[in-house]
Amino acid sequence: MTNHVSLTINGVNVKAPEGATILEAAQSAGIYIPTLCYCPGLTSEGTCRICLVKVENKKKLHPACRTPVKEGMKVITDDAEIEQVRRVTLELILSDHDFNCLLCPKSGTCRLQALVNRIGFDEQRLNRLNRVAKDLPIDTSNPFFDFNPNKCIQCGICIRTCREIVGVHAIDMAYRGYDLKVSTFGDKPFKESVCVSCGECVERCPVAALIPRKIEYPTREVKTTCAYCGVGCGLYLGVRGNTIVKVRGDSENPVNRGELCIRGRFGYKFVHSPDRLSSPLVRAYDPLERVAHGIDETVKPGKALTAPLVKREGKFVEVNWEQAIKYVASTLVHYKGDHFAAISSAKCTNEENYLFQKFVRAVMETNNIDHCARL
Amino acid sequence: MTNAISEIGETGCVFVIGSHTAAAHPIIGRQINRAVRNGAKLIVADPREIALCRMADIWLRHRSGTDVALLNAMARVIIEEKHLNTSFMKERCEGFEAFEVAVMASDLSLAEKVTGVPAEKIAEAARMYASVSSATILYAMGITQHSHGTDNVKAVANLALLTGHIGNPSTGVNPLRGQNNVQGACDMGALPDVLPGYQKVQDPEIRKQFEKAWGCRLNRSPGLTLTEIFEAAHSGKVKALYIMGENPAVTEADTSFIEEAISHLELLVVQDIFLTETAQLADVVLPAASFAEKDGTFTNTERRVQRVRKAIEPVGNSRPDWMIICDIAQNMGAKGFDFDSPEQIMEEIRTLTPIYGGITYERIDKVGLQWPCPDTEHPGTPYLYPERFTTPSGRGQFSPISYTPPAEMTSHEYPLILTTRRSMFHYHSTLSRKVAELNDLRGEEQVEINPVDAAALEIEDGETVKVISRRGAVQAKAKISRITPPGVVSMTFHYPETRTNVLTHAALDPIAKIPEFKVCAVKIEREIEYGAEYLGWGTGKD
Numbered sequence A: 001m002t003n004h005v006s007l008t009i010n011g012v013n014v015k016a017p018e019g020a021t022i023l024e025a026a027q028s029a030g031i032y033i034p035t036l037c038y039c040p041g042l043t044s045e046g047t048c049r050i051c052l053v054k055v056e057n058k059k060k061l062h063p064a065c066r067t068p069v070k071e072g073m074k075v076i077t078d079d080a081e082i083e084q085v086r087r088v089t090l091e092l093i094l095s096d097h098d099f100n101c102l103l104c105p106k107s108g109t110c111r112l113q114a115l116v117n118r119i120g121f122d123e124q125r126l127n128r129l130n131r132v133a134k135d136l137p138i139d140t141s142n143p144f145f146d147f148n149p150n151k152c153i154q155c156g157i158c159i160r161t162c163r164e165i166v167g168v169h170a171i172d173m174a175y176r177g178y179d180l181k182v183s184t185f186g187d188k189p190f191k192e193s194v195c196v197s198c199g200e201c202v203e204r205c206p207v208a209a210l211i212p213r214k215i216e217y218p219t220r221e222v223k224t225t226c227a228y229c230g231v232g233c234g235l236y237l238g239v240r241g242n243t244i245v246k247v248r249g250d251s252e253n254p255v256n257r258g259e260l261c262i263r264g265r266f267g268y269k270f271v272h273s274p275d276r277l278s279s280p281l282v283r284a285y286d287p288l289e290r291v292a293h294g295i296d297e298t299v300k301p302g303k304a305l306t307a308p309l310v311k312r313e314g315k316f317v318e319v320n321w322e323q324a325i326k327y328v329a330s331t332l333v334h335y336k337g338d339h340f341a342a343i344s345s346a347k348c349t350n351e352e353n354y355l356f357q358k359f360v361r362a363v364m365e366t367n368n369i370d371h372c373a374r375l
Numbered sequence B: 001m002t003n004a005i006s007e008i009g010e011t012g013c014v015f016v017i018g019s020h021t022a023a024a025h026p027i028i029g030r031q032i033n034r035a036v037r038n039g040a041k042l043i044v045a046d047p048r049e050i051a052l053c054r055m056a057d058i059w060l061r062h063r064s065g066t067d068v069a070l071l072n073a074m075a076r077v078i079i080e081e082k083h084l085n086t087s088f089m090k091e092r093c094e095g096f097e098a099f100e101v102a103v104m105a106s107d108l109s110l111a112e113k114v115t116g117v118p119a120e121k122i123a124e125a126a127r128m129y130a131s132v133s134s135a136t137i138l139y140a141m142g143i144t145q146h147s148h149g150t151d152n153v154k155a156v157a158n159l160a161l162l163t164g165h166i167g168n169p170s171t172g173v174n175p176l177r178g179q180n181n182v183q184g185a186c187d188m189g190a191l192p193d194v195l196p197g198y199q200k201v202q203d204p205e206i207r208k209q210f211e212k213a214w215g216c217r218l219n220r221s222p223g224l225t226l227t228e229i230f231e232a233a234h235s236g237k238v239k240a241l242y243i244m245g246e247n248p249a250v251t252e253a254d255t256s257f258i259e260e261a262i263s264h265l266e267l268l269v270v271q272d273i274f275l276t277e278t279a280q281l282a283d284v285v286l287p288a289a290s291f292a293e294k295d296g297t298f299t300n301t302e303r304r305v306q307r308v309r310k311a312i313e314p315v316g317n318s319r320p321d322w323m324i325i326c327d328i329a330q331n332m333g334a335k336g337f338d339f340d341s342p343e344q345i346m347e348e349i350r351t352l353t354p355i356y357g358g359i360t361y362e363r364i365d366k367v368g369l370q371w372p373c374p375d376t377e378h379p380g381t382p383y384l385y386p387e388r389f390t391t392p393s394g395r396g397q398f399s400p401i402s403y404t405p406p407a408e409m410t411s412h413e414y415p416l417i418l419t420t421r422r423s424m425f426h427y428h429s430t431l432s433r434k435v436a437e438l439n440d441l442r443g444e445e446q447v448e449i450n451p452v453d454a455a456a457l458e459i460e461d462g463e464t465v466k467v468i469s470r471r472g473a474v475q476a477k478a479k480i481s482r483i484t485p486p487g488v489v490s491m492t493f494h495y496p497e498t499r500t501n502v503l504t505h506a507a508l509d510p511i512a513k514i515p516e517f518k519v520c521a522v523k524i525e526r527e528i529e530y531g532a533e534y535l536g537w538g539t540g541k542d
């Protein structure tokens, strides 16, 4: 059993497990403390100083995200002095930020923007502080996301994500002072680094510094399971019209707890590939038969598959579903028994595998069924 | 898997053998990362310097195909140094005597010679694995894709039995299954010898049950396995083949044989979402809908049955696989295929498959359930074998096995070993290759070769080379890298343009019938371009 300690936050009595931080205690009690570099699930580094709070009998202000609770502690999260300090801290962050918010893709979901709205700033002081916004090149080497260092607030969340969650350690802080920036090893473009393009850092970046290449907002989300590997991560497909535009991890799923790998996050695009089969195809054997079957020859090689096809004379012709089903059914009748074999799929659902083996065993009267991957 | 994925993070020791986890199962790779951050020991046994090696306490770089020698040597150390869990062995296992004899037959110095791993390192790994209170072994295709894959799996199990590292949370033997629903395909009886729920086709009682439910007579003899199917097709015994959602013309070993076999067929029906290499050889191609266009369930590697939900309408004129099967069956006059939804199918599965007895769409709506789940009150089973094993006696069986070399050894002519691997960026051959951005990251096959071999063959990084085995030849770009040890080259099989499996060896494991993807003998030749310098008026270099 973990022991609990009691403390007061803004005069309210709060109980928290031993070892918890002031921030966690406040959050569980429903008390808001502004944060920026804090990210649940990662170690706190306490670099941004936005979450500073007062602890009674202590001279300095303490970062709530790093200060552990103690028995009898008296914490103040908000007063004029704290407000003032937070404001100045925020102004320093803003001083070299390119805040062309209207044109920024993060506008509306940006955590910096939200803080500015909440804490506010002193325009005169900000103007005095204002340095020129950085004008560093944007790294667009990765096909899935861009890195715009000019918007980066050096919170370090991406670095901790990559190190602690993904275990890749592709990025770190490089250079010093004003030149401090997030960088891959040797400051190479992302594509040439050891980055595995999982997108976890992009997911957590509070601003538009690490940002998906193409942002489309889905109109609805459908909870489902990743179709790539046997881990079976839970995910939400974001759909707009009849198109999938975004995937996010399902934090409720005990397997991946919201995380995804590159294939799960970005690999869904095969669904909308122009190469999809769009009609049943039959192979054309001879022209007479073709006329007899009323089949029109319209398929060019390499065409997308979205309808059943039958192949003829080395060429495929499109047929409609009724023709295709009838053709297969009437032909298979002649192969009942051990002349027939079937290969099922480790990509299809349980229901489909069940049905397929039932078909093979009950209708085709054979046990010749297997699937491709034997592990 | 005997354990849940989330249990890996809590274990005291992770032993990874034959699994490039970070690439093949990235999210499980992160669990290993979590375990190590929580203080777990990590032992990695792999010929290649995979990403995990950097984190590992011990990295055993054994030669490809010598897993049994390595695992037996570890068992010997555990026995000799008395790290055994004797009470576990007494209460729950049998067959130790014969096993002990087999293991003691070869000593550590021999193992060192065979595996190339220093004896002291083997012993150290054995001690590390045996001395913790909870330990989990993770393995994947690196263990099973060998002509003696079943032996490998048994050798892994022996270690767990010796130390009692099985049947508890975070403690067990965990094969990581490759494709998203390979577990489910097996559970559902897409296997030649078992009906759904691993119920033997040969058992008349079981057959009777299914015959009653399905209203038909069932064939009593087990069918052909995948590789046997193609052999039978080649010899004309199998005349019609129906392939749903697989691409054996690229993913199977020795693909030229497969293509020849297909050409002998009278009828090939392929049902897929793309016009795959296999579909191009078909007589009839039926366009199927993708996972985003249908309802159903997948079962992951930890036996968790989870929902798949329809997000969009089928693309083009495609249809979900289950509808197509129903249509064909009904058109042939068959009864029992008039389903309106996958949920109805699951209701039927439930009544015939005891391990799925308690799985309903309602219960798995949010998080899924891990089988065995016999009834609708059962909470599912996160880890297996807490009290007994599924052997007839309920006891864990020690298997006396000894090392046999891979079916194909290197020779003077074919001096290098080729092992196949997976890339993080792609999966098998079809789906991910249709994503332009993924191709942008890794667009072509690369054959990894150690600098030592590259220097001997005068191969430069990025140059196109020919990889030749006794069965065929393919071209690929050379990537000089220390990841692969000297004497070994490695390739993936994601690229139909470079049919790696033309090279691989179809020698089968006698029991599991898995082809030997992981080891085959090859040679590498340069594609010599008679450029300017050869003709004498070139660059001035000599």
Ligand code: SF4
Binding pocket: A161, A162, A166, A168, A169, A170, A171, A194, A195, A196, A197, A198, A199, A200, A201, A202
């Ligand atoms: S995408 Fe993934 S691997 Fe790449 S830097 Fe971000 S967290 Fe690290």
Ligand code: SF4
Binding pocket: A151, A152, A153, A154, A155, A156, A157, A158, A159, A182, A204, A205, A206, A207, A209, A210
């Ligand atoms: S890129 Fe984003 S997450 Fe990383 S340090 Fe900059 S602002 Fe923070």
Ligand code: SF4
Binding pocket: A226, A227, A228, A229, A230, A231, A232, A233, A256, A259, A260, A261, A262, A263, A264, A265, B025, B026, B027, B028
């Ligand atoms: S997100 Fe990645 S690890 Fe998870 S199931 Fe999909 S492919 Fe596997």
Ligand code: FES
Binding pocket: A034, A035, A036, A037, A038, A045, A046, A047, A048, A049, A050, A051, A052, A063, A064, A065, A066
């Ligand atoms: S959130 Fe606490 S220091 Fe940044």
